[in-house]
Amino acid sequence: MEGTDMAQASDTAQPQTPPRRDNPATVTGTNRLKALSHPTRLRILTVMSDTKPVTVGQIAEQLGESAGTVSYHLKQLEKAGFVTQTPSPDGDNRRSCWLAAQSRLEINADAAVDSAMATTMDQVSSTFRQEAWQRYRSASDNLPKQWTDPTVTSSSVLRLTSEEYARMSQELRELFNTWTSRDLAHEEGDGSQPVMLNIDAFRWLP
Template sequence: MEQAHRHLGPEDAGTLKALSHPLRMRLLLLVHEAGPATVGMLAERLDQPVGVVSYHMRQLARHGMVAEVPELARDRRERWWRLVPTESLSMTPSEFAGDPVGSVASRATMLQLIDATAERMREWVNGMHAWPPEWQDAATLARKGPMRLTAEELSRFDRELDDLVLRYQALGEDHQALGEDGGDDRRPVVFFCHTEPVGPPPVSE
């Protein structure tokens, strides 16, 4: 069943284990960014055998992350996949503190997301000069901070970033709805964000 908001908790250890596979994480992010695609298109983009990609897409579907789009198929052999739409996919690390299996699965999933994100950033840096100057300059690779915040303030900062992203998503969707999304000016854009406290953790009293 598709959900607007999906929270992965300790009861979702199987889903987290599925997402901790490096190819599955890359496939999920690719379908998220590119939209519906066939197994062949995904295999070509990631330089993987079609059979391997097909297997891992079925595993993602088993855990409700992707779904088939049969109406796009031109024949019975062609299989299209899309992301199962969610407004948010969240995970609360502290929920796994007393769960050895969930802790390993959640950490492995987060590390795969980091690896996939770093790979994507390297691809951009290596190929950025093929883009027009305005796009080279508009894209950012920056380290900002430090800020002195409480945990509650950091959570609020994250929520405000979410609101900002949603506002700009709506901007692009409004242009598309009005038929103003043609030409080369408007492109899909991804945004990566990571925040963390710096220094040793506080000592428990």
């Protein structure tokens, strides 16, 4: 993953943030996957932007974690190229700000060199989703109805031919891509909120 490109600023202009990059980066390789092998690091990346710098304190407040914990995980993510330190937009050199190196990531655990790392990433991903659901359920009574009524949770075991399975998977990928592309049209403060979308389809074994 490439670093974040900083635009040149004049002597009088405020520091600028880089343009948002629409293409997601696919994460492969054991070393980079290992850097993501902790649910807290995935949570950190979900609240970061590749255009709007944030401080350790801001991330810690959003996640309910200590600043020390967030700082440690940011350093690990930085080593793997997922985040980068950047000057504070207000020019305050005392503030340490961070940017995500990419607008979106796609994690390909199947590309791990060894099966143990692939298994670890599967477990981290499962824990990440389960904890996200638990946080939502704990807070749902206090959320506005427009952010709870549309919630969808469905699961079913289907009997399909291999051709039907392939066609269904392709249609689900297209649907997923349609809605993930909408994320790029929104910015914080425009009335949008983070919504978690999970799509799984795999051969059922009783």
